[in-house]
Amino acid sequence: MRTITIKPKAITHNLNQVKKLAPQSKVLAMVKSNAYGHGVAAVLPALTQADGIGVATFTEALEARQLGWNKTIGLVEGAFTADEWQQAIEQDVSCVIHHVPQLTWALDNVPPADSATRVVWLKYNTGMNRLGFNAEGVINAARQLKETGYQLILTTHFANADDHDHPLNAMQIQRFTDVLAILQSTISPTIKGSLCNSAGIVNFSEHHYDWVRPGIILYGSSPVIDKTAQELDLQSAMDFSAQIIALQTVSANDGIGYGSRWIAQQDTKTALVSVGYGDGYPRVVNDDAYVSVIDDTSNHSYPCAVIGRVAMDMIVIDVSKVPAEVPLLNSKVILWGSAPHVDEVAAHAGTISYELLCRVTMRPKRLQA
Ligand SMILES: Cc1ncc(COP(=O)(O)O)c(C=O)c1O
Incomplete structure (x- = not known):
């Protein structure tokens, strides 16, 4: 018989490894793509000690809510339409805002003060060149969102964090650190930061900021090129x-x-x-x-x-x-x-x-x- 056996205890163990590596940060556990194939229903109970979960589509967010997940949900590509932004408000989902249309929906349709959608993950393109505003755009967007009453988390995504010595890492870290400092000094000191995926958590312990976003490490695979899962004391899930x-x-x-x-x-x-x-x-x-x-x-x-x-x-x-x-x-x-x-x-x-x-x-x- 062909069998896929999911091991929730391994996932909890791996989450604890993340917490040991990044003890000062909140954890947004990535469960997109059906929890990396493990099945979101099987995985969520193993993640109760995470501060939130990350998904890529609104359907995934809805599924997690229907399964009873009542903490933070971060939608990492944000809403795809104005209608989806409204649905995100209804489901208390926190969205990434990475381009002007999403910014416009947020400014035109402001969620209630106690809504989780009031927390926005503002995406800065530091070198991955997929999603995000440039430095000037992100500062402008932050100012408008803050004035409208949003709480902000500046976020970006590494392109090469698996390879510690790749030159783009230092550049992405520098750009992120600089812009976060500008936002905190010119707009609000309460603006938070989120930089690291699994590989960043392992390789860049000085730069964990307020939220880390582990994915593959939770499922027991090594996120970096120079260490095995065993060396990182991970358990395959x-x-x-x-x-x-x-x-x-x-x-x-x-x-x-x-x-x-x-x-x-x-x-x-x-x-x-x-x-x-x-x-x-x-x-x-x-x-x-x-x-x-x-x-x-x-x-x-x-x-x-x-x-x-x-x-x-x-x-x-x-x-x-x-x-x-x-x-x-x-x-x-x-x-x-x-x-x-x-x-x-x-x-x-x-x-x-x-x-x-x-x-x-x-x-x-x-x-x-
Ligand atoms: C924005 C974002 N953060 C974090 C992750 C988690 O990445 P990883 O599985 O490499 O930890 C992903 C996954 O691609 C992502 O898109």
């Missing part, structure tokens, strides 16, 4: 497993699967695992990709290479190194979890864990540990 449903011995010089991409150098004992890209396992992986076969009786795990092309419903693995006495048929196979870690699988697939986690499909049975 998703176990993805399946089962061996058939065994073969493939003769030397015979190929396996579509395109006969893998050719046996010698007679090779193989196992068919009932999982594929239709479940969210990546279709293209390199020759280092492996899964762990679990021996039910000893609980010992055996790394086995993925061979041949990943198909929609099946992968083939090389089980020739598993001792003959281990019963393979029906054995459990870990695709990612503690080993291999999803970060390793992502590296073998030429992508990042974010993508693999978001792309698991509805077919595997969902469980909670």
